[in-house]
Amino acid sequence: MRPFNIRYTIALTLAAIVLVVLHIAYSAQSSRQIFKGTFFASGGIIMSNGDVYDTRLRLQSHGYKLHDFEEVNKSSQDFALTQESSLFGNARFVISQERDNEWLKHNLSIDRDIAFNYAYYSNVFSRLSLYKLTTRSKSECFYIKELEAIRCFGIER
Amino acid sequence: MQPIESAGSNTPPSVGHQQVTLKLHDTSRYAQFTPSQHLLLVGDGRTITRLELSYSSSRLLELLISRADLIVDRDEMFAFGWPGRVVGQNSLNQAISNIREVLGDDEQRTIIQTVPRRGYRFNSAFLSETEVPFVTTEKILIPEIAAGIASVSAAPVLGGASKVVYSLKALSGYTNYVLATLVVALTISLVWRVDWGLWLQQGMYRDTESVGDLNVEYISESPEELTKLRQDLQPLRDRLAAYVKKPETVLFNKMHGFYEIVCIDQGKTVQFLTVHKSKVSQLTEEQLQRCIN
Numbered sequence: 001m002r003p004f005n006i007r008y009t010i011a012l013t014l015a016a017i018v019l020v021v022l023h024i025a026y027s028a029q030s031s032r033q034i035f036k037g038t039f040f041a042s043g044g045i046i047m048s049n050g051d052v053y054d055t056r057l058r059l060q061s062h063g064y065k066l067h068d069f070e071e072v073n074k075s076s077q078d079f080a081l082t083q084e085s086s087l088f089g090n091a092r093f094v095i096s097q098e099r100d101n102e103w104l105k106h107n108l109s110i111d112r113d114i115a116f117n118y119a120y121y122s123n124v125f126s127r128l129s130l131y132k133l134t135t136r137s138k139s140e141c142f143y144i145k146e147l148e149a150i151r152c153f154g155i156e157r
Numbered sequence: 158m159q160p161i162e163s164a165g166s167n168t169p170p171s172v173g174h175q176q177v178t179l180k181l182h183d184t185s186r187y188a189q190f191t192p193s194q195h196l197l198l199v200g201d202g203r204t205i206t207r208l209e210l211s212y213s214s215s216r217l218l219e220l221l222i223s224r225a226d227l228i229v230d231r232d233e234m235f236a237f238g239w240p241g242r243v244v245g246q247n248s249l250n251q252a253i254s255n256i257r258e259v260l261g262d263d264e265q266r267t268i269i270q271t272v273p274r275r276g277y278r279f280n281s282a283f284l285s286e287t288e289v290p291f292v293t294t295e296k297i298l299i300p301e302i303a304a305g306i307a308s309v310s311a312a313p314v315l316g317g318a319s320k321v322v323y324s325l326k327a328l329s330g331y332t333n334y335v336l337a338t339l340v341v342a343l344t345i346s347l348v349w350r351v352d353w354g355l356w357l358q359q360g361m362y363r364d365t366e367s368v369g370d371l372n373v374e375y376i377s378e379s380p381e382e383l384t385k386l387r388q389d390l391q392p393l394r395d396r397l398a399a400y401v402k403k404p405e406t407v408l409f410n411k412m413h414g415f416y417e418i419v420c421i422d423q424g425k426t427v428q429f430l431t432v433h434k435s436k437v438s439q440l441t442e443e444q445l446q447r448c449i450n
Contacts, residue, residue, distance in 0.1 A: 012336035019343035026350060043429035043448065046436050048414070055431075090355045111433060113413035131358040136372050137406045137421040143361050143376055150376055150410045152419045154427040 034083060034091040034130070035061035039140055039153030045072065047111050059153055066093065077103045079121055081128070089132030091142075098124040117147045177222055178285040181261050181268070187285065188260060192219040197259060208259055213238040214252050221269060221279035230276040253277060368398040376410045386411050393418070393437055393445075400442075400449045407449070420448040 039059040046052050058069040064083040070076065080097040099122040104110055110118075120126050126146070133141035133150065141152040179188040181199075189198040195215035197208040210218065217238045221229055234249055253269060262268040270278045353359075362383045364375040373394055377383040390409050397407055397418075408419040416437055418430040428448045432440060 008333050009336065012333060012340055015340045016336055016343060019340060019347060022347055023343065023350070026347065030352070041427040041429060043419075043427075043431070044444070045431040046433060046440070046444075048433040048435055050436065050439075055429075085352060085355070087352055087355045090358060092352070092355060111414065113415055114431070116413070129355060131355075131361050133363075133374070133376065133408070135374060135406050135408070135421060136404075137423060139421045139425075139427055141408065141419070141421070143358075143410070145360050145378075147412070148378055148410075149412045150408055150417055150419055152408065152421055152427045152429070154421070154425050156425045 030085045030087055032086050033061070033064060034086050034089070035059060035066055035140070037061060037155070039155060040157045041151070041153050042157070045110075045114065047109065047114075049109060051109055053108060053110075057151070057153070065096070072104060073108060075103050075108060077122075084127075089134075091130045091132075093128040093130060095121065095124050095126040095128070098122065117149060120146060178287070179260065179268070180283045180285050182265060183261060186261070190218060190222070192216075199259070210256075210259075211252075213248075214256055217249075217252055218256050221277060222284070225279045225281035225284060228272045228276050228278045234276065368394060369401060370404045371398045371401045372404070372406045374406065374408045376408060378411075382411055386416075389434070390416065390437070393440070396440075397445055397449050400446050402450065405449060418448060422450070 038061075041057040042055065044052050044054055053073045056071045060067045060069070066081040066083065068079040068081060070079070077099055079095065079099060081093040082096040084092045084094055086092070101115075101119050101122045104115070104118055121128075128147070129145040130142040130151075131145060133143055133152075135141055139152050139154050141150065143150050175192075177190045177192075179190060181188055183201070186199065186201045188200070190196070191198075192215055195210045195212060197210055197218075199206045199208060217234055220234060220237045231246075231249060235244065238249070238252065253271075254263065257263040257266060257269055260268050268280055268283045270280060272278055360378055362377050362380050364383055364387065366373050366375075371394070375383055375386050375390075377386050386409060389411075393416075394407075394409075397420075403423075406421040408417070408421070410417040410419075411434075412431070414434055416432050416434055418432065420428045422428070430440070430444060430448050
């Protein structure tokens with residue numbers, strides 16, 4: 001009996017140590033900052049009625065805070081996000097400030113799918129799950145599950 | 158220990174101050190009997206139970222062991238177990254019964270055998286030749302409550318206050334219990350902490366293909382949508398591939414009623430087109446070239 005008990009003790013101790021290390025590693029991993037610096041993307045949105053809107057995006061990180069400045073034609077809005085957690089390049093963000101969703105509607109005729117995404121993006125406490133897309137290029141690319149949208153950012157305009 | 162050859166001898170028992178190790182029915186259990194201290198230590202390999210026998214019980218056990226394999230008559234047992242006193246047959250029966258109980262022999266009765274109308278006999282097969290290391294030389298660390306203990310007629314066989322188990326092995330068992338609880342708690346908390354949805358990227362499906370220098374990645378919320386996305390955007394993929402002059406990555410995604418086309422130029426600049434699905438075929442060459450280059 002005795003040798004088995006000692007073996008159990010050693011095995012259980014090792015398992016406990018491994019689990020503590022995993023907890024620490026997970027804590028370190030989940031607090032890793034996803035965005036560091038400034039990132040850009042530009043392009044266009046082509047609506048169902050054929051309207052084409054030039055769009056520019058700029059991301060600026062500040063610790064776990066993220067500022068997303070979006071410009072559609074001449075209308076613009078900034079969004080504030082806070083990183084809640086991360087895991088292997090994926091991350092969860094929450095919208096930390098309420099935004100008026102009227103900025104797009106004044107001068108633009110937008111489709112409801114685009115409007116929905118911006119409405120969700122404008123509501124404080126809306127959660128966003130960013131899945132890292134590992135591509136051959138080294139751009140920061142994510143699939144945003146709640147919006148079913150992808151966002152990629154480069155380091156140059 | 159060598160048994161005394163003659164039964165009914167008045168020779169004093171030879172066990173004396175020696176310690177005698179006894180094998181019990183359960184092969185994992187041993188008992189160590191110290192007659193001079195009226196002490197019986199019963200070990201199961203993990204814990205040691207310390208049992209203080211009454212004077213009479215200790216003397217009777219000592220006598221029977223010293224005459225192992227020989228029949229010891231009742232008169233001699235009375236004289237040795239209760240010197241200078243007169244006690245009844247019931248006291249002897251009860252004392253034997255309780256010794257059997259602490260040795261775990263109360264059912265089989267093969268360690269201490271009853272010889273009808275003659276007396277009792279200790280079976281030497283239960284005497285151990287090898288010395289089993291008991292915990293008395295180890296540190297005393299953890300107390301545990303001992304199992305229920307019997308008494309001998311009016312006088313208790315065992316010291317009532319000594320119903321405590323001390324042992325390093327008990328610590329080992331206790332430690333293992335604590336460690337096992339800790340491991341379970343750490344495992345559950347880790348499983349609970351891990352954001353599985355985020356880690357496994359639940360709700361996202363991907364596919365990749367290369368067309369010349371164009372590396373295309375398809376992303377969608379379901380396998381069915383992914384297949385449809387590939388079919389719908391195949392003409393667009395071919396058009397983009399025709400414009401590519403250097404290795405480029407393009408991502409295709411279906412966002413509600415829109416298709417997203419993201420062009421990544423060497424990882425430095427990102428251009429995208431978000432196109433309503435009804436307008437994909439109407440994308441101009443200029444729009445596509447602006448995206449791809």
